[in-house]
Amino acid sequence: xxxxTVEMAxxxxxxxxxxxxxxxxxxxxxxxxxxxxxxxAERMLVxxxxxxxxxxxxLRLVLELEGETVKRCIPHIGYLHSGFEKLGxxxxxxxxxxxxxxxxxxxxxxxxxGLALAVEALMGIELTxxxxxxxxxxxxxxxxxxxxxxxxxxxxxxxxxxxxxxxFQERERIYNLQESWTGARLTTSLTRVGxxxxxxxxxxxxxxxxxxxxxxxxxxxxxxxxxxxAIWIGRTQGVGALTADEAINFSLSGPMLRASxxxxxxRKDRPYLDYETYDFDVPVGEYGDIYDRYRVRxxxxxxSNRILEQALDRLSRLKGAPINVSDPRxxxxxxxxxxxxxxxxxxxxxxxxxxxxxxxxxxxxGVENPKGELGYYIxxxxxxxxxxxxxxxxxxxxxxxxxxxxxxSLLSDVxxxxxxxxxxxxxxxx
Amino acid sequence: xxxxxxxVAALRSQFGxxxxxxxxxxxxxxxxxxxxxxxxxxxxxxDTPGQDFNYLTDVTAVDYRDPxxxxxxxxxxxxxGRRADLRIxxxxxxxxxxxxxxxxxxxxxxxxxEREVFDMFGVSFTGHPDLRRILMWETYAEGYPLRKDFPLxxxxxxAEQTRQALAAxxxxxxSLEELSMAEAYGExxxxxxxxxxxxxxxxxx
Numbered sequence: 261x262x263x264x265t266v267e268m269a270x271x272x273x274x275x276x277x278x279x280x281x282x283x284x285x286x287x288x289x290x291x292x293x294x295x296x297x298x299x300x301a302e303r304m305l306v307x308x309x310x311x312x313x314x315x316x317x318x319l320r321l322v323l324e325l326e327g328e329t330v331k332r333c334i335p336h337i338g339y340l341h342s343g344f345e346k347l348g349x350x351x352x353x354x355x356x357x358x359x360x361x362x363x364x365x366x367x368x369x370x371x372x373x374g375l376a377l378a379v380e381a382l383m384g385i386e387l388t389x390x391x392x393x394x395x396x397x398x399x400x401x402x403x404x405x406x407x408x409x410x411x412x413x414x415x416x417x418x419x420x421x422x423x424x425x426x427x428f429q430e431r432e433r434i435y436n437l438q439e440s441w442t443g444a445r446l447t448t449s450l451t452r453v454g455x456x457x458x459x460x461x462x463x464x465x466x467x468x469x470x471x472x473x474x475x476x477x478x479x480x481x482x483x484x485x486x487x488x489x490a491i492w493i494g495r496t497q498g499v500g501a502l503t504a505d506e507a508i509n510f511s512l513s514g515p516m517l518r519a520s521x522x523x524x525x526x527r528k529d530r531p532y533l534d535y536e537t538y539d540f541d542v543p544v545g546e547y548g549d550i551y552d553r554y555r556v557r558x559x560x561x562x563x564s565n566r567i568l569e570q571a572l573d574r575l576s577r578l579k580g581a582p583i584n585v586s587d588p589r590x591x592x593x594x595x596x597x598x599x600x601x602x603x604x605x606x607x608x609x610x611x612x613x614x615x616x617x618x619x620x621x622x623x624x625x626g627v628e629n630p631k632g633e634l635g636y637y638i639x640x641x642x643x644x645x646x647x648x649x650x651x652x653x654x655x656x657x658x659x660x661x662x663x664x665x666x667x668x669s670l671l672s673d674v675x676x677x678x679x680x681x682x683x684x685x686x687x688x689x690x
Numbered sequence: 691x692x693x694x695x696x697x698v699a700a701l702r703s704q705f706g707x708x709x710x711x712x713x714x715x716x717x718x719x720x721x722x723x724x725x726x727x728x729x730x731x732x733x734x735x736x737d738t739p740g741q742d743f744n745y746l747t748d749v750t751a752v753d754y755r756d757p758x759x760x761x762x763x764x765x766x767x768x769x770x771g772r773r774a775d776l777r778i779x780x781x782x783x784x785x786x787x788x789x790x791x792x793x794x795x796x797x798x799x800x801x802x803x804e805r806e807v808f809d810m811f812g813v814s815f816t817g818h819p820d821l822r823r824i825l826m827w828e829t830y831a832e833g834y835p836l837r838k839d840f841p842l843x844x845x846x847x848x849a850e851q852t853r854q855a856l857a858a859x860x861x862x863x864x865s866l867e868e869l870s871m872a873e874a875y876g877e878x879x880x881x882x883x884x885x886x887x888x889x890x891x892x893x894x895x
Contacts, residue, residue: 338825345810346835350842381716508770511746511799522770529773621715624766624777626747637766639752647755648836652748652766660802689825 306671310339314417314675317685319659323666323674330674333666335659340689348649352615353379353453356649361447363651364687366409367402367630368448369438376451377532378625378636382618383453385590390581391455392533393574397468398450399533399627400564400571404475405434406630406682407557407564411482414554414679418495423482430478433471440464453616454591455584465572472568479562486554496550500665500677503548510661513654514632515556516681520548526628538567550680557682590616615644624652631655631682651690655683695719695776697741705731710781720777728780729791735767735776736796743767743776746793749803751811753838761837763790763813782813792818810836827855 309320318339324332344359351359360371373395380387387395408431412424435445441460442448450457486492502510507520517524525542527535543559545552584591592611593604620642626635632654639648658681665677698712698721708727713720723731735743747766754761760781767776782788792815793800804815805824812834815821823830831854832845844851 338823338827341825343835346840346842384716506798508745509798511748511797511803524770622718622720623716624718624748624775633747635748635766637748637750637764641755648750648752650748650750652750656802656806657799660799664798 308674310336315678316413316683317688319678319683319685319688321662321674321678323671325671328670328672330666330669330671333663333674335662337656337659337685338689340685342686342690344690345649345651349646352644353618353646354616356646357451358447358449360651361449362686363653363690364406364629364631364634364655364684365446366684367406368446369398369442369450370402370406370627370629371634372449372451373399373533374625374627374629374634375636376453377627378623378638379453379616379618381625382621382623382638382640383590383616385454385585385587387533388455388582388585390575390578391583391585393571393578394456394460394583395451396533396535396538397568397571397575400567401434401438401468403564403630404561404568405431405438407561410557410630410679410682411554414676415486417675417679418492420485420489420492423485426478426481430471430475437464437467437471440467452584452591454587455582459583465575468568469572472565472572475565476562479558479565483558487558493551495673495676496554496680498547499550499669499673500680501547501549502661502665506661506664507548510664511657512632512661513657514629515553515560516632516658516661518543519545519552519556521546526626526633530626532625532627538570540564540567550676553680553682617642617644626652629654631684631687632658651687653687653690655681655685655687656690659683659688693717693719695774697721697735697743697774697776700738700741701731701735704734718775718777720779722779722781725780725782725790728778729793729796732765732767732778732793733796735778742769742771743774745770746797746799746803747775749793749800749807751807751813751836753811753836755838757784757838760784761788761811761813763807765793788813789816790814791816792821794818810834812837829854829857 304325306323306325307320308323309315310318315321320336320339322334322336323330342362344363348356348359357372357375360375361368364371408427412427415421415423438448439445441464442450442457502512502516502520504521507517507522512520513524521544523542523544526532528542540563541559543556543563545556588604588607588611590611592598593601593607597604598608599605618638618640620640622637622639624635624637626633633652634654635652637648637650637652638646641647662678662681666674669677694712694714698709698719701709701721705723705727708724708731710722710724712722735741745768747768748764749766750764752762752764760783762779762781765778767778768774780790782790788811790813792804794804794815794817801818801820802824804818805821807813808815808821809823809825822828826835832851833840835844846854
């Protein structure tokens with residue numbers, strides 16, 4: 261007799277017609293769909309999440325097990341759905357920036373940069389040099405903190421506690437810098453269309469210099485701890501592997517795509533913020549397994565550190581340069597001028613009352629975020645609020661490959677594979 | 691800024707009238723394709739040497755503020771080898787059923803992306819093997835949130851939304867807690883039985 265899981269049980273409501281709580285089938289059916297009372301001798305359904313520390317947020321996986329082997333994995337998402345895209349349609353462009361903080365909340369500054377770049381592309385705004393350098397710094401700081409969270413939590417998932425402490429200690433240093441720049445640790449809202457919310461405070465560069473000079477040492481320690489560690493290798497090599505063709509077919513992006521051997525990095529192939537003028541390498545894996553994803557992310561942190569050092573050198577040459585464009589359509593004139601100059605006052609009034617108005621049209625702009633390619637697709641009808649604001653969420657698209665990676669592996673590997681995708685549920689569910 | 695993708699000319703000579711129109715916005719080419727030939731066009735773009743749009747960046751939809759204007763399903767394509775992008779759109783008249791053929795057979799990445807468009811806009815993708823709601827729960831009854839005729843705060847009152855959300859109780863499906871609760875139903879205190887019978891959960895007032 262062949263057995264089939266009762267997937268339809270997902271649609272049962274909690275209460276039957278008489279008002280009594282319905283018994284939810286947890287078991288197997290035979291070919292005719294008849295429900296078998298026992299839990300099934302051969303296969304078992306296990307519900308993992310949504311409140312499980314190793315699912316990295318409110319992800320729920322329903323796993324069909326045969327012994328310890330996963331036969332089927334059905335992810336359920338949406339527990340953190342906030343309707344950001346709908347909300348964005350009722351907000352002006354600069355008011356959308358706080359929403360982007362809350363999608364991938366492990367790299368808020370990089371999200372802010374992506375949205376501002378998309379609106380600027382729609383309006384044809386050319387940024388100032390200092391703004392570009394500061395935005396690069398924001399993006400690379402975000403990449404480092406996001407990868408550090410990934411490293412620490414994945415280590416914990418696989419039983420290594422020490423690197424978690426190291427990585428969170430380093431992460432804290434960046435968070436302190438982030439806080440002194442933007443005033444917030446998480447809800448940074450760093451960018452504005454045409455520039456930045458604020459310039460860096462006095463002496464801030466010295467803090468980042470100190471970080472970039474000592475951070476490689478931590479990476480070396482992590483490298484010593486993990487890269488040739490027999491337990492780590494045993495848990496990660498050959499697990500959850502995807503070939504290059506599969507990775508492309510699943511539309512994966514970021515470290516997930518590159519670990520499978522596809523050399524595509526938005527910073528190199530569709531440069532924005534003058535990334536083509538920075539000297540850095542893009543690590544590419546070979547086998548597409550968890551170990552390669554680890555190697556890729558570890559190397560990306562080293563490369564981000566390199567970019568940060570170069571950006572700091574450029575910043576020292578741009579002392580006192582403006583961070584905002586001098587475009588009265590998008591940037592408020594200085595208060596002193598708005599109070600004394602008629603024209604400046606009109607621009608001030610129009611911007612405050614009506615908001616920024618990009619021309620009618622649409623744009624898709626992708627940026628290389630820590631999780632993968634974050635894309636913003638904006639459709640404008642010439643008013644101050646977008647017709648459609650779409651986030652291409654890298655976590656969501658990468659997570660869609662999870663069932664394929666899990667099926668046939670052991671239950672304990674599901675935790676490792678899920679960790680290697682590096683999801684953040686705020687972005688998956690939006 | 692009028693850098694039209696060379697793929698447009700190739701598409702026109704291959705598919706003729708099925709290519710409805712094209713335009714350029716922010717130096718990005720957009721091609722409108724008739725719904726009947728959409729799958730053929732995407733398959734051709736994916737597999738033809740010289741086009742090689744092997745990467746499906748995104749699938750989404752746009753509902754315009756003008757209620758007369760058709761809803762558009764948007765496919766953002768990329769050729770990883772040639773580093774080229776192309777946006778394909780199909781316009782769906784809102785008076786007819788919103789249906790498009792799935793591209794799941796071309797790109798597995800379309801699986802969740804199409805489910806999201808179905809969930810948020812109500813476009814059904816024919817041939818999709820698992821077209822269920824993805825972000826909203828499966829018994830969600832208010833409609834399609836990203837449609838322009840869907841109000842920001844939803845169709846139902848706050849109380850009704852809460853009641854439905856709790857009755858849907860998506861986490862309880864399959865869960866052992868729900869099972870044990872059902873078996874222990876007769877032993878529960880009277881007021882809790884009544885609350886459960888009304889479909890209430892948690893701290894509902």
